[in-house]
Amino acid sequence: RFKSKTRGKEDIAIKFFTNVFQTVPCANLAIRELNILNNTSHDSVVRMLGAYGIFDESGELQSVYHITAYCGRNLRDILDSELRYKMQQLKSMMSDL
Numbered sequence: 001r002f003k004s005k006t007r008g009k010e011d012i013a014i015k016f017f018t019n020v021f022q023t024v025p026c027a028n029l030a031i032r033e034l035n036i037l038n039n040t041s042h043d044s045v046v047r048m049l050g051a052y053g054i055f056d057e058s059g060e061l062q063s064v065y066h067i068t069a070y071c072g073r074n075l076r077d078i079l080d081s082e083l084r085y086k087m088q089q090l091k092s093m094m095s096d097l
Helices: 024-039 074-084 085-094
Strands: 002-005 011-018 048-055 061-069
Touching: 002 024, 024 061
Parallel strands: none
Antiparallel strands: 002 011, 011 061, 048 061
């Protein structure tokens, strides 16, 4: 994860998935996350600004970067400090979305 500013001085966050299409479950998770972010407009959901793919010489997708508005804290820190759910419970809840 990386935090930066755009030319318009907006804080952004950059997240990347590497070897995203190496396994079907990883690919499905990445595509689901990008679809949800791209198609959701809500005050409680981070705004997606773009996504970019990096391809190797053979044209195979190697990594995907997605750019969102910066929220100040990452979800892992919030969950670790403020919620008392186990990671497996959170994964189960997220997969139900």
